[in-house]
Amino acid sequence: MIMQREELISRIRTSVSNVLGHGNFEMRDDLTATDVEGWDSLTHMSIITGLEKEFGVKFKLKEINKLKNMGSLIELIGSKLP
Amino acid sequence: MSARTIRHAKESDIPFLVEAIVSAEKSNTPRMGLATLLGINEEETRKHITSMLEEDVDGCEFSIRSFLIAEVDGSPAGAVAGWIEGATDEMPSGLLKSNLIGFTFPPESIAALRTNAPIIGGLRIDRERGALQIEYVHVDPAHRGKGIAGALINAHLERAGQRKAQVQAFADNAVAIGLYERLGFSVTHTYTSTHPDTIRFMPHHSKVLMERTPTK
Numbered sequence A: 001m002i003m004q005r006e007e008l009i010s011r012i013r014t015s016v017s018n019v020l021g022h023g024n025f026e027m028r029d030d031l032t033a034t035d036v037e038g039w040d041s042l043t044h045m046s047i048i049t050g051l052e053k054e055f056g057v058k059f060k061l062k063e064i065n066k067l068k069n070m071g072s073l074i075e076l077i078g079s080k081l082p
Numbered sequence B: 001m002s003a004r005t006i007r008h009a010k011e012s013d014i015p016f017l018v019e020a021i022v023s024a025e026k027s028n029t030p031r032m033g034l035a036t037l038l039g040i041n042e043e044e045t046r047k048h049i050t051s052m053l054e055e056d057v058d059g060c061e062f063s064i065r066s067f068l069i070a071e072v073d074g075s076p077a078g079a080v081a082g083w084i085e086g087a088t089d090e091m092p093s094g095l096l097k098s099n100l101i102g103f104t105f106p107p108e109s110i111a112a113l114r115t116n117a118p119i120i121g122g123l124r125i126d127r128e129r130g131a132l133q134i135e136y137v138h139v140d141p142a143h144r145g146k147g148i149a150g151a152l153i154n155a156h157l158e159r160a161g162q163r164k165a166q167v168q169a170f171a172d173n174a175v176a177i178g179l180y181e182r183l184g185f186s187v188t189h190t191y192t193s194t195h196p197d198t199i200r201f202m203p204h205h206s207k208v209l210m211e212r213t214p215t216k
Helices: A005-020 A041-055 A061-065 A070-080 B011-026 B033-038 B042-054 B093-104 B107-123 B148-160 B174-182
Strands: B004-008 B067-072 B075-084 B132-139 B165-170 B186-192 B206-212
Touching: A005 A041, A005 A070, A041 A070, A041 B093, A041 B107, A061 B093, B004 B148, B011 B033, B011 B042, B011 B067, B011 B075, B011 B132, B033 B042, B033 B107, B042 B093, B067 B148, B075 B148, B093 B107, B107 B186, B132 B148, B148 B165, B148 B174, B165 B174, B174 B206
Parallel strands: B132 B165
Antiparallel strands: B004 B067, B067 B075, B075 B132, B165 B206, B186 B206
16 A cells, blocks of 8 residues: 555654654755754754664665655655665 | 875775874873773774774764875874864754764763763854864874974865864863863863862863864
């Protein structure tokens, strides 16, 4: 079953919020880590592993090093789902 | 008279770059933040630093291409990392470094880092996007006092042109701070970790951020 983009975005938002302890950010495509309170080098690791667990996917280092913003993160996760 | 050249680092320099990173991390103390925060010994940390360098990621302090090497009589004598913050795929170097650590170190080390990092949170310095970042300044003990570190930093500054440059040092490292001042840097901020356990993990509880803005 193909996951709808809205559901994908909602699950990413929940997963990221769980790590950060807040949901004070909009899921805009151009959102970057620096726009989000508490998304720093330490929480970033937990966000990445949290997303891997949530979606049952594994990222490659080259893939996550190329993530420009939330839009590219959504696209990357979407591309890994059946 | 010995012959000195400055060149870009390459893969075969990895063992020397590991020495440079370990030595700079320790800043003349037995404590290397990378090892203490991740809860592993120095030997294991060296292996993981090697793995991170081998990943060939650009744009942070664990990038081979960030380093310039000074050779004396054909052998590496000094190394300094330098990169333009945010220039690689627009990704802050802190996140590139996080990704590398997350992929390279074992899960139990990452768990230790999550516990320990908040202790030294006061020492975290945000890097300015677009500014040249100087890191891991290292000269082999046998070649110190010959102007090698200054020559390497100057080579990075020349490559960066009219960009602002930033460098960090532990506040008690008078030799490094003096060198950076002679190269035109001045202290703009001091960061202090007030947590009493800081000194278990890091060489010192205070760091300075030094900046250099070129005169037009």
